[in-house]
Amino acid sequence: MDMHLISRAVAELGECLRVEENLLATAESCTGGLLASTLTDTPGSSEWFAGSVVAYSNEVKARLLGVPPEVLDEHGAVSEPVVLAMAEGVLKATGAHVSVAISGIAGPTGGTPEKPVGTVWMAWAWPGKTRARRYNFSGSRSEVKAQSVMAAINGLLGVVR
Template identity: 80%
Template sequence: MDTYLISRAVAEVGECLRVQKHFLATAESCTGGLLASTLTDTPGSSEWFAGSVVAYSNAVKNKLLGVPDETLEQHGAVSEPVVLAMARGVLETIGADVSVAVSGIAGPSGGTPEKPVGTVWIAWAWPGGSRAKRYNFQGTRDQVKSQTVMAAINGLLGVTK
């Protein structure tokens, strides 16, 4: 990860949230807390970062984020409906104004022809709206996780402005 670019992007997201008096929450699966860690590396992040749920298992996605079992069974954890439900669920669970959720296959195993290693869904949500995007990252497990964090933060730039 290019730490300079990431820190600038996080600072910009944070400033937008701070000015609007909004708080951000994250729901993470494949990044395992890396996104929250990256966000909170920024001094002053307590003014705009509310918290995170690391929902690695489907049971946690269901119990803490309200992702319906039927949605998980029908679409799988790495899917648009699940990541949108995660983003909406963490808004409610944490009581934030904006959220970002990630779910993917970081590898090196676990991929399928339909969802190869590097497939990641990211969703952003806010009261009254949400959007999601599928990514196909390349590289090692760490590289997929880093690319996911950067894409999630870049997406926040569009949501918070």
């Protein structure tokens, strides 16, 4: 990860959220809290970051984020309907104004022909709106996680600017 580039992006994100008095929350699976850690590396992030739910297991996705078990069964954890539900669920759980959810296959194992290693779904939610996007990253496990964090931050900037 280019830490200078990420630091600048997070600082801009934080300023946009702070000026509008909005709070951000994250729901992370394959990134395991890396996004939350990256956000909280910024001094003053407590003014605009509400918190994160690291929902690695399907049970936690269902119990803490309200992802319907039948959606998990039908589509799998790495899917558009699941990240949309995660993003909406973390908004509800934290009272935040904006959220991002991430679920993917960081590798090196776990991929399938339909969902190869590097497949990552993200969703962003804010009052009355949600959107999702599928990414296909490459590289090692840590590289997929880092690319996911940068894409999540860029997506958030697109929402709050």
